[in-house]
Amino acid sequence: MPTAPLSRNELDLARIDWSRVDTTTDEEIARQAAEDPDTAPVLTPAQLRTGRRITPEAVEDVRALRTGLGLSQEAFAARFGFSVDAVRQYESRRRVPTGPARALLRVIACAPDVVTRALAGRQR
Numbered sequence: 001m002p003t004a005p006l007s008r009n010e011l012d013l014a015r016i017d018w019s020r021v022d023t024t025t026d027e028e029i030a031r032q033a034a035e036d037p038d039t040a041p042v043l044t045p046a047q048l049r050t051g052r053r054i055t056p057e058a059v060e061d062v063r064a065l066r067t068g069l070g071l072s073q074e075a076f077a078a079r080f081g082f083s084v085d086a087v088r089q090y091e092s093r094r095r096v097p098t099g100p101a102r103a104l105l106r107v108i109a110c111a112p113d114v115v116t117r118a119l120a121g122r123q124r
Contacts, residue, residue, distance in 0.1 A: 062105065066091070086101070
């Protein structure tokens with residue numbers, strides 16, 4: 001079943017075929033999710049077991065966020081669109097992320113792979 005690129009607010013609930021939704025099995029949902037790279041799990045179960053959870057509070061410590069992701073300063077900057085100088089200043093606490101940079105760091109802390117996919121799609 002193809003999905004529409006609409007937000008919840010844009011959906012017209014009166015036009016949804018609810019009988020089709022009700023008859024969709026769990027197996028069909030799992031297959032559709034596995035075929036869709038935007039909803040399929042990014043990490044394997046083994047990776048999830050060995051991974052470390054990064055909380056939004058880690059935004060206060062950019063070095064902890066970066067090292068938790070296993071990235072160098074250069075790789076972190078390139079992956080998420082920061083300058084290397086900004087990353088270095090955040091880590092040395094000569095500069096504090098504010099506004100959009102702080103918001104981006106919070107999203108990175110919660111869903112780094114989602115941010116990577118979103119940014120890669122816009123740069124190509």
